[in-house]
Amino acid sequence: MSAGRHRWIRYWVTFQTILTKEILRFSRIWVQTVLPSVITTTLYFVIFGRLIGDRIGTMDGFAYLDFIVPGLVLMGVITNSYANVVSSFYSSKFSRYIEELLVSPAPDWVILAGYVSGGVARGLVVGAAVISVALVFTDLHVHSLGIMFLICLMTATLFSLGGFINAVYANSFDDISIVPTFVLTPLTYLGGVFYSIELLPDFWQGVSMVNPVLYMVNAFRYGLLGVSDIPIGAAFGMILVFIVVLAAYSLRLLRRGVGVKS
Amino acid sequence: MSALDVQQLTKTYKGGFQALKGIDLEVEEGDFFALLGPNGAGKSTFIGIISSLVNKTSGRVRVFGHDLDANPEAVKSCIGLVPQEFNFNLFLPVFEVVLNQAGYYGIPRQEARVRAERYLRQLDLWDRRDQEMRKLSGGMKRRLMIARALVHQPRLLILDEPTAGVDIEIRRSMWSFLRDLNAEGTTIILTTHYLEEAESLCRNIAIINHGRIAERTSIAALLNKLHTETFVLNLKGRVSELPELGGFVLQYLDDCTLEVEMNRDHTINGLFDALSRNGIEVISLRNKQNRLERLFLEMVDGRLVAEGGQA
Ligand SMILES: Nc1ncnc2c1ncn2[C@@H]1O[C@H](COP(=O)(O)OP(=O)(O)OP(=O)(O)O)[C@@H](O)[C@H]1O
Ligand SMILES: [Mg+2]
Numbered sequence: 001m002s003a004g005r006h007r008w009i010r011y012w013v014t015f016q017t018i019l020t021k022e023i024l025r026f027s028r029i030w031v032q033t034v035l036p037s038v039i040t041t042t043l044y045f046v047i048f049g050r051l052i053g054d055r056i057g058t059m060d061g062f063a064y065l066d067f068i069v070p071g072l073v074l075m076g077v078i079t080n081s082y083a084n085v086v087s088s089f090y091s092s093k094f095s096r097y098i099e100e101l102l103v104s105p106a107p108d109w110v111i112l113a114g115y116v117s118g119g120v121a122r123g124l125v126v127g128a129a130v131i132s133v134a135l136v137f138t139d140l141h142v143h144s145l146g147i148m149f150l151i152c153l154m155t156a157t158l159f160s161l162g163g164f165i166n167a168v169y170a171n172s173f174d175d176i177s178i179v180p181t182f183v184l185t186p187l188t189y190l191g192g193v194f195y196s197i198e199l200l201p202d203f204w205q206g207v208s209m210v211n212p213v214l215y216m217v218n219a220f221r222y223g224l225l226g227v228s229d230i231p232i233g234a235a236f237g238m239i240l241v242f243i244v245v246l247a248a249y250s251l252r253l254l255r256r257g258v259g260v261k262s
Numbered sequence: 263m264s265a266l267d268v269q270q271l272t273k274t275y276k277g278g279f280q281a282l283k284g285i286d287l288e289v290e291e292g293d294f295f296a297l298l299g300p301n302g303a304g305k306s307t308f309i310g311i312i313s314s315l316v317n318k319t320s321g322r323v324r325v326f327g328h329d330l331d332a333n334p335e336a337v338k339s340c341i342g343l344v345p346q347e348f349n350f351n352l353f354l355p356v357f358e359v360v361l362n363q364a365g366y367y368g369i370p371r372q373e374a375r376v377r378a379e380r381y382l383r384q385l386d387l388w389d390r391r392d393q394e395m396r397k398l399s400g401g402m403k404r405r406l407m408i409a410r411a412l413v414h415q416p417r418l419l420i421l422d423e424p425t426a427g428v429d430i431e432i433r434r435s436m437w438s439f440l441r442d443l444n445a446e447g448t449t450i451i452l453t454t455h456y457l458e459e460a461e462s463l464c465r466n467i468a469i470i471n472h473g474r475i476a477e478r479t480s481i482a483a484l485l486n487k488l489h490t491e492t493f494v495l496n497l498k499g500r501v502s503e504l505p506e507l508g509g510f511v512l513q514y515l516d517d518c519t520l521e522v523e524m525n526r527d528h529t530i531n532g533l534f535d536a537l538s539r540n541g542i543e544v545i546s547l548r549n550k551q552n553r554l555e556r557l558f559l560e561m562v563d564g565r566l567v568a569e570g571g572q573a
Contacts, residue, residue, distance in 0.1 A: 010368025017365025096349035100410075103313050103343050104366035105335040261317050262275060262310075 014106045015114050022118025026084055026125075033084070037076040037126045038133060044072055045137045048194065060196045060227050069134045070221040071193025074155060076130045078188055078213070079180065081123030081156040085115050085163030086176045093167065098260055108254035112164065112247070119160030120153065127152050140224065147232070148223035154239045155216045159184075161246035168250075168259040187213045197229050212242055263327060265291045265418045265449040266312065271321030273307050273473075281307040283473040285321070289451060289466070291417075294444045296460035296481075297453045299470035300562055305453045306346050308470065309422050313343040326417060339367070342416030344407045346423050346453075352396035356387060359395060360410050367414035374413065381409035384439065401428045405436070412443075419443065421452040425459060437463055457555045461485075471562055484557060492550035493530075495520045498543040505540040507533075521550065 026033040049065035059067040092098040101111055134140060142148065162179075170176045191213030197205050208214050209230075219235035222228035228235075253259070266289040273282040281304045289295045299305050310316030312323055314334060322329070328336035350359060357378060364374035382388045385405040390398060398406065404424060411419060421440075425433045440463060444450050454460055460467055461481060469477040477484070500517045510533055511523040520542075524533060537544060 009370075013368045013370055014366055017362055020365075021362055092351070095351060096347065097351045099315055099345065099349045100363055101366055102315055103338060103341070104363070104414075105338040105368070106366050107335065257317055261315060 010105070011107065011110050014104070014110050015117075018101075018106075018111065018114025019117045019121070022084070022088060022115065023121050025088060025118070026122045033080070033122060034126055034129060037080055038129050041072045041076060041130045042133050044068070045133065049137055060198070060225075060229075062225055062227070063138070065138050066140070066225065067196075067221075068194055069131075069138065069140065070224045071188075071191070071217050073127050073130045073134070074152070074213075074217050074220050075188050075193055076126040077123040077152055077156050078159045078184060078216075080126040081119040082159040082163040082166075082180060082184060084122040085119040085160045086167045086170070086179075088118065089115055089164055089167035090170050090173070090176050093170075093260055094173075102257075102260060108251055112250050112254060115164055116157060116160040119163055120156040123156030123160070124152060127156075142224055143226035144223045146223075148220060151216060151220045151223055151235075151239075154236075154243065155220075158212075158239060158243050158246065161243065161250055164250050165246065165253065168253045170259075187211055188217075190214075191217050192229065193217055212238060215239060263291050264288045264324075265293065265326060266451065267322075267324040268308075268312070269322040271308070271311065271323065272319045273304075273311060273316065274319045281473050282311075282319075285470070285473070285475055287468055287475060287478065289449065291326070291449055292444075292447060293449055293451075293466055294440075294464045295449075295451045296464035296467040297451060297470060298455075298457070298460060298467055298558060299453075299476075303470045304473040305470055306422055307473075309343070309345075309420055309451075309453070313341055313420060314338055315343075315345075339414070340417045342411035342414065342419045344404075344411045344419070344421040344424050346426070348403050348407070350395045350403065350406075352394065354395055355392050356395060356398070356406060357382070357391040359406065360413055363410045364413040369414060377413050377415075378409070381412050385409045386435075401432055404428055405432070408436070408439075416448070418449045418451070421450070423453055423455065425454065425456065433459075457558055469558065469561055476561055487557060489526050490523055491526065492521060492523045493533075493547050494550050495522060495537075495547045496545045498545050501542055505536075505542070507536045507540075510536065 045065065045068075048068060053064035053068075056064040058064065089098070092101075131140075166176060166179050190208065191211050192208065197208050197214065200208065215230060215235035215238045218228040218230050219232055219239075222232050222235075266287065268285055268287045271282055271285040271287075272280065274280045285304075285308060297305050297308070307316055311318045312325070312330075314330070314337070318330075322331075323337070324330070325337045325340050328340065330337045354362070360378040360382060361371070361374050364377060365371070369377070379388065382391055385408055387402060387406055387409060390402065395403070395406075404427070408421070408424065411421075419440075424440075425436060428436065437459070440450060440452075452459075452463070464481055466480050467477075467484065468475050494515065497518045497520055501520070504512050504514065509525055509528045513521045513523075515521055522533060524530075534544070
């Protein structure tokens with residue numbers, strides 16, 4: 001076997017090892033990792049969908065309950081992919097077992113790919129769980145499964161990268177909850193999860209347009225319901241650009257050993 | 263080929279502290295090498311740079327001919343590291359820790375299982391394989407770090423104080439394990455504060471102090487530097503009067519214990535002859551202090567150098 005082929009097999013084994021380790025990690029503690037999102041979204045469905053939703057009527061021509069499903073799914077994907085990478089990578093820094101990877105010949109991009117895929121895995125698991133919960137409350141007629149899945153995947157990747165960068169800079173366990181509280185939650189709530197931005201005055205519609213979560217929620221909503229406040233192509237493009245920028249930045253951090261090497 | 267070739271290595275930590283001030287060091291393939299030095303001398307920093315845990319400020323590191331800057335993957339593949347501080351995920355089972363490490367090095371799962379079992383057995387941890395890391399004792403964790411460092415079968419094993427906090431029996435068994443490993447061809451570099459360990463295991467040593475190499479020599483040559491030896495003798499019966507023995511400096515510690523400082527020109531045979539002539543009978547004798555220890559202290563204090571390089 002050629003040396004080049006050998007190397008790619010080695011990378012593949014390394015990637016698999018990291019990914020498996022990550023999946024095992026969140027599965028072992030599923031009560032802390034998967035269950036909370038399921039409970040929260042169930043509550044949303046019950047309260048906003050059933051109790052209040054009936055009084056709201058329709059949004060963009062859909063029953064309110066149906067309208068909020070995509071947003072709630074994506075909310076689960078976003079929080080969980082982010083949380084997985086930020087807490088896993090930060091713990092490995094804190095307890096220093098990141099050194100196991102740093103001494104190994106694993107290239108930076110394989111390390112990043114492994115951790116990000118772990119976050120994506122958790123995001124998708126939670127996304128699937130939330131959809132299952134949604135099916136209990138409503139009949140979903142999926143417009144395009146492909147778009148739905150692709151948006152989930154890209155969103156999870158993007159926020160896993162975000163979680164990674166957060167973990168690199170974090171110096172305490174407090175540092176890993178600041179961004180989710182002060183950035184992620186507002187972005188998702190203002191990203192049109194619960195309303196169509198058509199309802200907003202022009203000015204706030206404009207402001208909303210710089211929120212990347214808006215594009216994801218709308219693209220996902222398009223995949224599920226076939227309606228969107230914004231063009232789908234723009235949404236994909238926007239997410240892709242964000243992914244590329246954050247991935248490049250993450251690799252730069254790893255190469256310099258920021259936060260992990262002195 | 264040299265296993266390790268380091269040139270003009272410096273490290274300045276953030277905040278401006280210069281931990282390494284230009285280290286040149288070469289370690290031959292197959293050597294069993296001790297890196298000694300007082301706390302804070304820069305040993306772990308040095309090891310950290312070689313094993314890619316610490317960024318160097320300047321200088322050059324080559325491992326089995328591979329340059330650390332040009333080919334880090336090749337360098338990392340050659341090295342197994344046993345760090346000074348525990349760096350485990352405490353919630354993982356023992357077996358998984360070793361398996362994961364093998365995976366990071368790209369060893370396929372099946373092969374990894376075989377090797378993990380072999381090294382866990384050799385280090386007496388096989389019975390603990392399913393236990394979570396946090397349930398292991400300190401000595402067990404030390405041994406696990408060795409198993410973990412060996413799973414990719416490195417050509418150069420670097421151990422940073424591997425026997426700190428390990429009991430005497432296990433220390434001995436670790437020593438024989440490391441000796442066998444070295445005999446099979448693995449180059450070993452270790453740091454230790456137990457000079458007995460360096461003396462009994464290693465062939466060559468370097469003493470590092472304040473971020474510089476203070477001495478690079480063989481253990482044998484180092485011991486030769488000692489120009490006096492001090493023995494403590496237990497005597498049979500009391501001796502009332504200290505005899506004058508030419509070339510030996512005698513001193514009572516108590517009635518039945520005599521301390522003898524002896525120039526290297528003299529022999530123990532000569533000492534016993536002289537004692538017998540004076541009717542002094544000796545039950546047992548021991549070195550007053552580990553000889554290397556004394557030498558070490560002298561070097562670190564800079565006294566040996568001040569004495570005019572008695573070599
Ligand atoms: N991350 C760091 N930031 C700043 N200074 C550091 C850092 N790590 C080590 N140092 C300093 O560098 C010097 C060398 O430390 P190092 O850990 O290499 O010593 P050592 O020889 O391994 O000591 P010991 O025998 O105690 O393990 C010390 O003065 C230490 O305080
Ligand atoms: Mg040290």
